[in-house]
Structure formats: C-alpha cells, structure tokens
Amino acid sequence: MAVDTAVSPQVQPYAFASLGSTLQVHAAATPPSSAAAWSPLHSETLYRVDRWGPPYFAVNSAGDISVRPFGDDTLPHQEIDLLKVVKKASSLGLQLPLVVRFPDVLRNRLESIQSAFDSAIESRGYGAHFQGVYPVKSNQDRFVVEDIVEFGSGFRFGLESGSKPELLLAMSCLCSGSPDALLICNGFKDAEYVSLALVAKKLQFNSVIVLEEEDELDVVIDAGRKLGIRPVIGLRAKLRTKHAGHFGSTSGEKGKFGLTTAQILRVVKKLGQFEMLDCLQLLHFHVGSQIPSTSLLADGIVEAAQIYCELFRHGAAMQFIDVGGGLGIDYDGSRSGDSDMSVSYSLHEYASTVVKTVAFVCDRNSVKHPMICSESGRAIVSHHSVLVFEAVSESFNGDDKQKRTDSPCVERLSDDARAAYNSLYAAAMRNERERCVFLTDELKGRCVEQFKEGNLEMEELAAVDGFCDFIENAVGVSDEIMAYHVNLSVFTSIPDFWGIGQLFPIIPIHRLDEKPELRGFLSDLTCDSDGKIDKFIGSEASLPLHKLVEDTGGGGAAAYYLGMFLGGAYEEALGGIHNLFGRPSVARVVAQSSGGFVVKSAVAGASCGEVLRAMGHRPETVLETLRRRVEEFVGDGGAAGTVMEGFSSCLGNMPYLARAAAMKGGGGDGDEAEE
Ligand SMILES: *Cc1c(COP(=O)(O)O)cnc(C)c1O
Numbered sequence: 185m186a187v188d189t190a191v192s193p194q195v196q197p198y199a200f201a202s203l204g205s206t207l208q209v210h211a212a213a214t215p216p217s218s219a220a221a222w223s224p225l226h227s228e229t230l231y232r233v234d235r236w237g238p239p240y241f242a243v244n245s246a247g248d249i250s251v252r253p254f255g256d257d258t259l260p261h262q263e264i265d266l267l268k269v270v271k272k273a274s275s276l277g278l279q280l281p282l283v284v285r286f287p288d289v290l291r292n293r294l295e296s297i298q299s300a301f302d303s304a305i306e307s308r309g310y311g312a313h314f315q316g317v318y319p320v321k322s323n324q325d326r327f328v329v330e331d332i333v334e335f336g337s338g339f340r341f342g343l344e345s346g347s348k349p350e351l352l353l354a355m356s357c358l359c360s361g362s363p364d365a366l367l368i369c370n371g372f373k374d375a376e377y378v379s380l381a382l383v384a385k386k387l388q389f390n391s392v393i394v395l396e397e398e399d400e401l402d403v404v405i406d407a408g409r410k411l412g413i414r415p416v417i418g419l420r421a422k423l424r425t426k427h428a429g430h431f432g433s434t435s436g437e438k439g440k441f442g443l444t445t446a447q448i449l450r451v452v453k454k455l456g457q458f459e460m461l462d463c464l465q466l467l468h469f470h471v472g473s474q475i476p477s478t479s480l481l482a483d484g485i486v487e488a489a490q491i492y493c494e495l496f497r498h499g500a501a502m503q504f505i506d507v508g509g510g511l512g513i514d515y516d517g518s519r520s521g522d523s524d525m526s527v528s529y530s531l532h533e534y535a536s537t538v539v540k541t542v543a544f545v546c547d548r549n550s551v552k553h554p555m556i557c558s559e560s561g562r563a564i565v566s567h568h569s570v571l572v573f574e575a576v577s578e579s580f581n582g583d584d585k586q587k588r589t590d591s592p593c594v595e596r597l598s599d600d601a602r603a604a605y606n607s608l609y610a611a612a613m614r615n616e617r618e619r620c621v622f623l624t625d626e627l628k629g630r631c632v633e634q635f636k637e638g639n640l641e642m643e644e645l646a647a648v649d650g651f652c653d654f655i656e657n658a659v660g661v662s663d664e665i666m667a668y669h670v671n672l673s674v675f676t677s678i679p680d681f682w683g684i685g686q687l688f689p690i691i692p693i694h695r696l697d698e699k700p701e702l703r704g705f706l707s708d709l710t711c712d713s714d715g716k717i718d719k720f721i722g723s724e725a726s727l728p729l730h731k732l733v734e735d736t737g738g739g740g741a742a743a744y745y746l747g748m749f750l751g752g753a754y755e756e757a758l759g760g761i762h763n764l765f766g767r768p769s770v771a772r773v774v775a776q777s778s779g780g781f782v783v784k785s786a787v788a789g790a791s792c793g794e795v796l797r798a799m800g801h802r803p804e805t806v807l808e809t810l811r812r813r814v815e816e817f818v819g820d821g822g823a824a825g826t827v828m829e830g831f832s833s834c835l836g837n838m839p840y841l842a843r844a845a846a847m848k849g850g851g852g853d854g855d856e857a858e859e
Pocket residue numbers: 319321322370470472473474508509510511559560561562563753
C-alpha cells in the first residue's frame with residue numbers, strides 16, 4: 185500500500201484536505217471485502233468453535249450457535265439454537281446477562297467420565313471399580329448439585345465438600361442419591377466440621393474424613409469417642425510431584441495442603457495406638473487443577489499409589505485411592521497443554537493413565553487393586569452453562585475516530601508542534617507507517633503541552649487528534665480496535681479473567697453467517713479500569729466482531745449477543761458484586777428428545793434491592809428515608825407518588841442496563857415454556 189505521491193506533486197504543506205484525497209484514492213484501491221462469500225463455516229474456524237466446541241457446541245446454517253445437548257449422540261433435529269433460547273428467556277421476562285444451563289450436557293459429561301473409566305478398567309483387566317465424586321466447590325448451585333446426584337445415582341456418584349456449608353448441602357442432596365455414593369470431607373476442619381462428618385456416617389452416608397493436617401486426627405479421635413461413632417478416615421498426601429502451572433502452585437513439597445511423609449507415619453502410628461488402623465481406608469491427593477499432561481498425572485499417581493501400598497503394608501484397611509481433581513479443559517482448543525488454557529489429553533487418555541498407573545504400582549507391590557475415586561469439578565460442570573450478554577454500543581477506544589474533524593490550524597501550533605506536524609505529513613506521504621506512529625505521538629504530546637500552558641484552544645487540540653487518527657487510518661497503522669460496551673460486570677461473571685487472567689471462549693452467538701468486519705475488545709459496565717476483556721483465546725488482544733446495526737423497529741441498536749462458553753466451573757461462586765452489579769438471570773433449558781427445548785425454570789438475577797441488602801443496606805429503610813425527603817420537596821400528591829413508584833420499581837429491577845422493551849420486573853420462579 186504505497187501512497188502515490190505523483191497524484192498531487194504540488195500538494196500544499198498544510199492542506200489537510202488534499203492530503204486526505206491523496207490518501208483516500210489509495211484507500212479505495214484496497215480490494216472489496218469478500219463478505220458475500222462468507223459462510224457460517226468460516227466463523228466456525230475463525231472463532232475456533234471447531235476446536236473448543238465439540239461435542240457440545242457448533243455453528244448452524246442460520247449462523248447461530250447450536251447446542252448439542254447429548255454430545256456426540258445428538259441427532260440433527262435435537263440441536264438447540266442458542267439464539268432461540270435467549271429470545272424465549274427474554275419473552276419470559278428475563279433480563280440479560282443470562283446464564284443458560286443445559287442439564288443434558290451435565291448428564292452427558294458425567295456419563296462420559298464414568299464410561300471412560302469403565303472402559304479403561306475393562307481393557308486393563310483392573311480389579312476394582314471406579315466411583316467418582318463431584319467437588320461441590322466447582323459450582324454449588326442447587327440445580328447443578330441435585331442434577332449431578334440424580335444423573336449419577338446409577339453409578340454410585342458421590343459428592344465432595346471442602347467446608348461446613350458445602351458438607352450440609354452435600355448431605356441434603358445425597359439423601360436422594362445412591363446409598364453407595366461416597367461423601368468425601370476435605371478442607372480444613374474444626375470440631376464442628378468433624379462432628380458433622382461423623383453424624384453423616386451415623387445417618388448412613390459413606391462419609392470419609394480426609395485429614396488435611398496432622399492435628400485434625402486428634403479432633404477426629406476425640407469427637408468420634410464423644411459421639412460414639414467410628415470414623416472412616418482418609419489421608420491427604422502432600423506429593424513431591426509438582427505441577428508447574430498456575431493451578432499447581434499449591435502442589436509439591438512446599439504445597440499448602442496435605443501431610444508430609446513424616447506426618448503420615450505419625451498418623452499411622454497414632455491410629456495403631458488407638459486401635460483405629462482399620463478406620464484408615466482412603467488415600468487422597470490433588471496435584472492441582474487443569475493438569476497439563478498425562479505424564480505429570482502419571483508421575484503424581486505413581487508417587488501416591490506407592491504411598492497407598494505402604495499404608496497397606498503398615499496395616500491400614502486401605503480400600504480407595506482418590507486421585508483428586510485436575511482433569512483439564514481445553515479452553516483455547518489448541519490441545520497443546522503448554523499453558524493453563526489447554527490440556528494435551530482426552531478424557532479417555534486421562535482415565536486410562538489413572539487406571540494403568542495405579543494397577544502398575546499395586547501389581548509391583550502385590551497389593552489388591554483399590555477402588556478408584558476422582559474429584560473432577562471443572563471437567564464435569566464447565567460445559568453445561570453459557571453466559572449470554574449484550575454488546576450495547578461500539579466506539580473507537582476513547583474517541584470517535586470515524587467523525588472527521590476540521591483541519592488543525594498549523595499557524596497556531598508551537599514551533600515544536602509544527603515541526604512534528606511537518607515531519608508527520610512528510611512521513612505519511614512516503615507511507616512510513618512506523619514513523620507515523622512515532623510522530624503522531626510526538627505531535628499530540630507537543631500539543632497537549634501547549635494546551636496545558638493555555639496557548640491552544642480545545643477545538644484546536646481536537647483537530648490535531650482528528651488529524652492524527654486520520655493519518656493513522658490512511659497509512660494503515662491504526663489498529664482500529666473498537667471498544668464494545670457490554671452489559672456485564674467482569675467481576676461478577678468472569679472473575680477469573682480479572683483475577684488470574686484465565687481465558688474463556690467468548691464469541692457472538694448469532695450473525696455468524698456474516699463476516700465480522702471489525703475488531704474489538706469488551707468494556708464492561710463497572711467504573712473500574714480492570715472491567716474489560718482485552719485478551720482472547722489464541723493470544724489475541726481483540727476479537728473479530730460485527731458492526732452493530734440499527735434495530736428495524738427503531739430505538740437504537742439491534743441486539744448483539746455474545747456468549748462466554750466453558751465457564752460453568754468456579755465463575756459463579758467466585759463472582760462478587762463490585763459496583764453492585766449482582767448475579768445474572770438463569771434459565772434452565774431441557775432438550776426434548778423429539779427436538780426443541782423446554783425452559784424448566786427462569787429466575788431473574790439479583791435486584792438492586794438484593795445487592796443493597798448484601799452490603800448491609802435495608803431497601804425498606806432506603807425507601808422510607810427517601811419518602812420523607814420526597815414529602816418535603818415534592819409534597820404528597822400524585823407527583824410524589826410517581827417518584828416513589830420509580831424508587832420502588834428500581835429496587836425491584838436488576839442493576840444492569842435495561843432494554844426499553846424489557847423494563848418490567850423479573851421472570852419469577854419455576855416458569856415452564858416450550859419452544
Ligand atoms: C478444587 C478441588 C478439586 C476440583 O478440581 P478440578 O480441577 O476442578 O477438577 C478436587 N479436589 C480438591 C481437593 C480440590 O481442592
């Protein structure tokens with residue numbers, strides 16, 4: 185893209201307009217976009233849906249995201265168009281942002297994990313069964329936990345807790361689970377936690393108290409005696425094997441959790457003294473979340489299985505090896521395992537590594553194969569929900585570069601600024617992009633100095649900015665990254681992006697049959713400079729996005745929906761209420777085997793009143809105090825009534841931006857609607 189200086193050899197040094205036309209000739213010479221040839225398949229590749237989506241997400245021929253609720257077993261007519269779900273939920277009164285849950289996906293995940301282990305066990309001739317538990321910390325939502333217990337009851341699937349409230353909810357949910365399901369009690373424990381776990385045993389739950397610290401043993405022995413309940417005890421081993429990624433920072437010898445070799449030996453000795461060695465039945469370890477490779481997994485398992493065999497040799501009544509969580513998700517679809525965003529193995533490879541390695545070590549030690557337990561959280565719940573939110577406007581970052589401004593009045597510039605201007609002009613004519621970037625910075629800097637000295641007017645400063653933007657666009661150095669303003673709080677809904685830089689696939693859920701002409705980053709609603717998403721899978725600093733279009737019915741931009749995928753684990757409970765943006769609405773969508781879907785429940789997100797209450801304010805008091813103020817300044821007539829109604833309806837609405845049509849209150853509980 186060379187600027188043809190021959191077009192206007194006599195160009196006036198300060199004539200913005202003539203430079204403009206020169207550069208525009210060249211801009212018009214760029215080939216027309218190939219929008220006409222764009223198909224949904226192009227989008228599938230562009231947004232890597234073909235990499236991270238299978239078997240649950242794809243792009244359909246209408247250019248919308250299609251959800252495949254039964255994974256690989258989904259028949260074409262059973263696919264669910266996500267845009268239709270959003271429209272249905274909106275028609276039920278749900279405001280965005282919206283979490284759409286697909287319990288069928290949850291069931292498919294659970295069954296896939298179970299069958300991966302079943303087939304690994306069968307093909308290896310392993311001598312015991314697999315019996316998983318779901319660590320509720322990954323997502324404690326009532327429906328999620330209840331669904332997992334129900335879907336897993338056919339294969340003794342259990343739960344894992346890491347705190348007292350988690351244990352209480354796990355006990356209550358397991359009342360309708362398999363009687364053989366395990367209830368693994370992890371986490372740091374006080375006497376109350378231990379007593380709850382012991383009482384659980386009395387109530388015929390298969391609770392296992394996993395010692396996280398050596399001191400917990402005394403508490404267990406003591407509480408067990410007082411309550412007259414003999415515990416089943418597990419040990420969490422602190423492995424030497426270290427997982428080097430972010431999620432492995434608690435692993436290795438200096439890790440935060442578990443017992444060292446010396447501590448394990450002391451616990452065994454003490455259990456022997458109290459004639460309780462038969463209580464020790466489980467060995468637990470957790471290398472860390474998002475284990476990157478099967479070689480690291482195998483390393484950890486060899487070490488743990490060897491400890492298991494040693495405990496057996498010391499007379500413990502060992503039955504279970506619990507390999508913890510860490511089964512990873514390939515967020516960026518790269519299958520590389522070279523960052524926290526990706527893992528290099530499949531579910532089957534994971535299961536077969538676990539089974540083979542445990543078998544190998546136990547056979548070597550002539551120890552009976554233990555039952556294998558795993559605590560996969562991320563791998564069970566990540567896929568089951570999609571967060572849908574809207575982009576409400578787009579603009580150039582900080583400035584509206586598309587609007588042409590007047591040419592700067594060069595005579596008014598300081599000597600320094602004028603020199604920079606002349607150099608920039610010359611560089612632009614020679615199409616020296618790098619130099620243009622440098623010189624626009626230089627020119628702007630000089631002019632701001634002059635402005636601060638009081639020697640340049642605001643209009644003149646704006647004209648210089650406009651000129652710089654114009655040059656950058658014309659020579660093609662401007663990155664043209666737009667800011668898309670989204671009706672969302674990153675802190676509430678994607679806290680791990682803010683907290684640890686975790687990336688999730690984020691893409692438009694419709695218009696995928698159109699070529700996205702722009703690139704943008706996402707800027708959220710909060711008044712916080714961290715409230716933005718400017719990193720995307722595939723090491724991108726911006727996302728290809730579509731230009732917002734006018735709503736055909738008038739009244740601003742038509743809805744442009746984006747989805748955040750694979751975020752079903754951890755994001756919900758981690759999210760805060762920064763700026764008092766609270767939890768999003770939730771729709772629970774069940775697929776019909778004959779095709780179509782049913783919205784089983786539609787629950788509006790937290791209202792302004794609820795988020796105020798969470799910070800100790802009392803909405804009733806707020807309203808009452810304001811009523812007195814209104815009476816004082818507006819009186820007590822009809823006008824005052826209108827003001828008060830405004831306050832009270834605001835308290836009932838969600839804090840997010842409301843679309844004009846969707847201003848009315850929430851969807852309530854338990855709605856059921858078919859599509
Ligand atoms: C967090 C955690 C898990 C779940 O880990 P995932 O990586 O989500 O599978 C399992 N076990 C323990 C002890 C944990 O702390």
